[in-house]
Amino acid sequence: LFVDAPLQEGGAVGLDRDQSNYLGNVLRLGAGDHVLVFNGRDGEWQAAIQGRKRPDSLTVRHRTRLQNHLPDVAYVFAPLKHARLDYMVQKAVEMGASRLEPVITRHTQVSRVNGERMRANVIEAAEQCGILSLAEVRDPVPLAHFLDQRPPSRLLVFCDEAADVADPVRALHDAKDPHAGIDVLIGPEGGFAADERELLLRQPCVTRLALGPRILRADTAGVAALALVQATLGD
Numbered sequence: 001l002f003v004d005a006p007l008q009e010g011g012a013v014g015l016d017r018d019q020s021n022y023l024g025n026v027l028r029l030g031a032g033d034h035v036l037v038f039n040g041r042d043g044e045w046q047a048a049i050q051g052r053k054r055p056d057s058l059t060v061r062h063r064t065r066l067q068n069h070l071p072d073v074a075y076v077f078a079p080l081k082h083a084r085l086d087y088m089v090q091k092a093v094e095m096g097a098s099r100l101e102p103v104i105t106r107h108t109q110v111s112r113v114n115g116e117r118m119r120a121n122v123i124e125a126a127e128q129c130g131i132l133s134l135a136e137v138r139d140p141v142p143l144a145h146f147l148d149q150r151p152p153s154r155l156l157v158f159c160d161e162a163a164d165v166a167d168p169v170r171a172l173h174d175a176k177d178p179h180a181g182i183d184v185l186i187g188p189e190g191g192f193a194a195d196e197r198e199l200l201l202r203q204p205c206v207t208r209l210a211l212g213p214r215i216l217r218a219d220t221a222g223v224a225a226l227a228l229v230q231a232t233l234g235d
């Protein structure tokens, strides 16, 4: 369970209505039962539930896991609408992305995203898959702005259905500087415009990644690309 509070032995943590309902009514837990909590900074702790009628607070007992850190893999994507955006965010977190960077391209369907909704999906996915760090959610920026401000040593993995890279794993290995992070870029449903593709190919440290011979939906491509990058280069 994510709690936005400091965690130290003997400390007390208040529960909001949703957390109390989840522990009491969904998990059927009550006073004296234990739950594992994390705050995204201080590792994972066991805590005892307090509250006579319903869970209303926790008493922190002891740490069960040290804080772990996510690999420096940013998921850079043209945002989709609502439920599909929720899906993309949750899968990116499950795949270990440490940062979510929406970029607005020529054919992007939406130009505004609900950051709070994205952050809630990050927390839900982290609780579900047991990671202790929360992926950072950035505000959407135009593609050119994203490219201008990224460090040139970072590997840009640009997923392109027009790419004919025979061996994507070899391409990833050959392109990666072991000390720099990775940006995995997925285009919008309508694909990248021709001038965007040229701009991407001019980037200092870029590799085009083909994800097989079929055209994937953007949210499918995101999962496939992150899985391949993590399997090939993840630490």
Ligand code: SAM
Binding pocket: 158, 159, 160, 161, 162, 185, 186, 187, 188, 189, 190, 191, 192, 209, 210, 211, 212, 213, 214, 215, 216, 217, 218, 221
């Ligand atoms: N350009 C096509 C179009 O206009 O229908 C397809 C765009 S595809 C739905 C959305 C994004 O997913 C692409 O911009 C690309 O980043 C990624 N993608 C889809 N299929 C891919 C593949 N086979 N290899 C690499 N990337 C792919």
